[in-house]
Amino acid sequence: DFGLAKAGPTGDRTHVSTQVMGTQGYAAPEYVATGRLSARSDVYSYGVVLLELLTGRRALDKSRAGAEQSLAEWAKPYLDDKRKLFRIMDTKLEGQYPQKAAFTVATLALQCLNPEPRSRPKMSEVVQELEKLQDLKSSAKNSRKGHKDIPNPIKPPLRQHHSPMNLTPSASPLSSRKQSPLKSR
Known part of the structure; x- marks a missing residue:
């Protein structure tokens, strides 16, 4: 699904028209609506992947309530x-x-999920931002070696779940760690 735009437009063309075939949940709205594929369509899809990494949820989960089925919209x-x-x-x-x-x-x-393709960052800009985070991680790791006063990341407070939001572990292939010992009350 990803990188389809690379094989597409050539020369002065900015997009390629194809039969819509992307995986539900990842396909950019303009691609679904028009069949027009661009590099910014891939950026949208990558935004969905970033959400999967943050949330541990699948891009599309039909077992969830209507408003929660689309990870991007939810x-x-x-x-x-x-x-x-x-x-x-x-x-x-x-x-x-x-x-x-x-x-x-x-x-x-x-930013990657912006409904307006021209307002999405270029993939090179996305990579640049992620590399900055990696650099911060590396420099923080190096500075911690000699300093014990730098706190570890803060855990979010435990909370009771009385909302309709379902926070049970997902079956996402992206998260292969054991189930958290924390349980809803």
Whole structure:
């Protein structure tokens, strides 16, 4: 599904028209609507992959309630609010992630999922942002070797789940870790 646009447009052309064949949940809305494929269509799809990494959920899960079936549509309201983001983070991560990095990835995913293709970042810009996070991780790791005063990432507070939001572990092929010992009350 990914990289289809690379084999497509040549010369002065900016897109290629094809029969819509992408995997549901990953295909950009303009591709589904028109069959026009561009490099920005791949960026949209990559935004969905970033959401899968953050949430541990599948791009499309028909076993969930209607509004929660599409990961991209369900997650969007949480991505630009630091206080809400932890609600959709994969519970298998058990809070062991830098909150700033999670918010950066969430913001990047939201930009990739922009409904307007021209407003999405270029893939090279996405890579550049992710490399910055990797560089931050490396420099933080090196600086911790000699400093014990740098705190570990903060775990989100335990909370009771009385909302319709289903936070049971997903069957996503992206998350192969054991089920979290944390359970809903």
